[in-house]
Amino acid sequence: MTDSDIPWLDEQEMHLWRRWLRVETELPAALGRALGQTSDLSMQDFETLVRLSESPEHRLRISALAEQMHWERSRLSHHLRRMSARGLVDKQDCKEDGRGSFVALTEAGMAALEQAAPDHVRAVRALFLDGATEDEKVVLGRVLDRVLERVAD
Amino acid sequence: MTDSDIPWLDEQEMHLWRRWLRVETELPAALGRALGQTSDLSMQDFETLVRLSESPEHRLRISALAEQMHWERSRLSHHLRRMSARGLVDKQDCKEDGRGSFVALTEAGMAALEQAAPDHVRAVRALFLDGATEDEKVVLGRVLDRVLERVAD
DNA sequence: ATCACTTACTTGACACGTCATTCAGATCGG
DNA sequence: CCGATCTGAATGACGTGTCAAGTAAGTGAT
Numbered sequence: 274m275t276d277s278d279i280p281w282l283d284e285q286e287m288h289l290w291r292r293w294l295r296v297e298t299e300l301p302a303a304l305g306r307a308l309g310q311t312s313d314l315s316m317q318d319f320e321t322l323v324r325l326s327e328s329p330e331h332r333l334r335i336s337a338l339a340e341q342m343h344w345e346r347s348r349l350s351h352h353l354r355r356m357s358a359r360g361l362v363d364k365q366d367c368k369e370d371g372r373g374s375f376v377a378l379t380e381a382g383m384a385a386l387e388q389a390a391p392d393h394v395r396a397v398r399a400l401f402l403d404g405a406t407e408d409e410k411v412v413l414g415r416v417l418d419r420v421l422e423r424v425a426d
Numbered sequence: 427m428t429d430s431d432i433p434w435l436d437e438q439e440m441h442l443w444r445r446w447l448r449v450e451t452e453l454p455a456a457l458g459r460a461l462g463q464t465s466d467l468s469m470q471d472f473e474t475l476v477r478l479s480e481s482p483e484h485r486l487r488i489s490a491l492a493e494q495m496h497w498e499r500s501r502l503s504h505h506l507r508r509m510s511a512r513g514l515v516d517k518q519d520c521k522e523d524g525r526g527s528f529v530a531l532t533e534a535g536m537a538a539l540e541q542a543a544p545d546h547v548r549a550v551r552a553l554f555l556d557g558a559t560e561d562e563k564v565v566l567g568r569v570l571d572r573v574l575e576r577v578a579d
Numbered sequence: 580a581t582c583a584c585t586t587a588c589t590t591g592a593c594a595c596g597t598c599a600t601t602c603a604g605a606t607c608g609g
Numbered sequence: 610c611c612g613a614t615c616t617g618a619a620t621g622a623c624g625t626g627t628c629a630a631g632t633a634a635g636t637g638a639t
Contacts, residue, residue, distance in 0.1 A: 280547055286555055289563055292570040293554065294473075295496060296577070297450050303577045317625085320447075336587065343448060348626060350589055355624085372587040372634045394433055401446065402439055404572035410442055412565045417445040419557035424449070424456045470595090489617060501596055503619055508594085525604045525617045 300400060307396040312389035318356060319393060322386040325362065325378045332377035334367065361385060453553060460549040465542035471509060472546060475539040478515065478531045485530035487520065514538060 282290060305316050314322070324341055325331055333341075339349045353376055356362045361382035367373035378386075405413055435443060458469050467475070477494055478484050486494075492502045506529055509515045514535035520526035531539075558566055 280544060282547060282550070282555075285563075286551075289567050289570075290550060290554065292567065292574065296570050296573050297454065299496070299577045300573060301450065315625095334587090343452070345627075346588065347590080347628080351625075354589085367587095370587075370635075372632095374588070391433060394435060397435070397443060398439075400576045401443065401573055402435075404576055405569045409565050409569050410438075412562050413569055414442050414445060416558045416562050416566055417442075417449050420449050420453060420554055421445065423553045423557055424452045468595095487617090498597070499618065500598080500620085503617095504595075507619085520617095523605075523617080525602095527618070 303400055304393070304396055307400075308389060308393050311392045312385060313359075314385060314389050317352060318361065319386070319389060321352065321356065322361065322378065322382055323390075325376065326383065326386055330377070331383070332365070332375045335374050335376055338376060356382075456553055457546070457549055460553075461542060461546050464545045465538060466512075467538060467542050470505060471514065472539070472542060474505065474509065475514065475531065475535055476543075478529065479536065479539055483530070484536070485518070485528045488527050488529055491529060509535075 281287075301316060308314055308316060308319060320342065321338070324338055325333060335349060335353070336346060338344075339346045342349070344352075353362060353364065357364055357376075360379055363377045363379050365375045365377055367375055402410075434440075454469060461467055461469060461472060473495065474491070477491060478486060488502060488506070489499060491497075492499045495502070497505075506515060506517065510517055510529075513532055516530045516532050518528045518530055520528055555563075
């Protein structure tokens with residue numbers, strides 16, 4: 274089998290694909306670095322805290338949180354154990370279902386989120402959102418939607 | 427400090443940002459799963475093999491490869507050790523510089539690449555490239571370029 | 580009530596990435 | 610030359626993610 278038998282990408286496609294791959298790795302890396310400089314939170318910590326802060330009573334069933342974040346349960350379980358050890362969240366058992374648990378934001382978690390959020394939001398704007406005009410954002414959103422459909426489990 | 431003091435994202439921005447985050451994690455996951463079903467290669471293995479196959483004599487200095495791939499040297503070092511143990515690549519020392527090394531594709535590595543490539547390329551098209559029209563690809567490329575500039579080290 | 584099945588979550592082993600460190604071999608100033 | 614420094618690469622410790630297995634509690638049929 275020679276190269277010509279492979280339905281390879283042409284130059285345009287390859288260029289677009291490789292730029293995608295680079296952004297996919299470097300954007301979160303840059304945002305993570307920025308976030309780490311003004312807080313002790315990772316992007317994952319931040320996202321977790323945001324989801325909780327948006328929830329009634331600042332708490333959620335663990336599986337509900339996992340579903341919202343599109344995380345595997347075991348990943349979330351590991352992560353919450355670490356965040357809990359750092360005092361950012363708190364696990365509470367669930368009266369209605371003896372198997373289940375809630376996770377709740379602690380005071381410290383809320384404080385960490387509020388302290389970190391402004392810089393992080395600024396960074397998301399500076400590195401990502403401001404990179405596209407309004408029209409381009411519309412196109413980008415459309416493309417992302419289609420990719421998500423194709424990827425959907 | 428209350429929520430209103432935080433320069434949060436509006437609904438449009440948040441929606442776009444979260445879709446981006448989802449695609450950023452789920453697209454590589456889906457491609458990795460697909461690749462894993464028809465080969466024993468990860469996306470990282472594949473990318474490494476492609477770079478080598480595109481190089482003269484199918485080999486490169488390790489630091490050159492790291493630079494091409496935008497990988498940290500130690501990451502590449504770890505990865506090449508594993509790939510080498512699986513017989514996909516081969517390390518050779520460099521006459522001109524006693525510190526340096528080359529990595530070369532093995533026969534098995536080339537065979538694995540050629541076997542995996544068609545399906546992988548099809549998957550990249552099906553999940554990503556076909557999600558955008560030609561016009562949208564132009565826009566997407568422009569946006570990715572701008573984001574890369576902003577992220578650039 | 581009991582036994583099988585499902586659900587909610589945890590755990591442990593392992594793969595990968597990062598960071599700091601190490602080490603040999605270049606390179607360069609004196 | 611020779612010591613200081615730099616460079617290419619490997620290594621070890623550690624954090625995080627995945628997958629498979631485990632535990633405990635709910636559900637449901639008989």
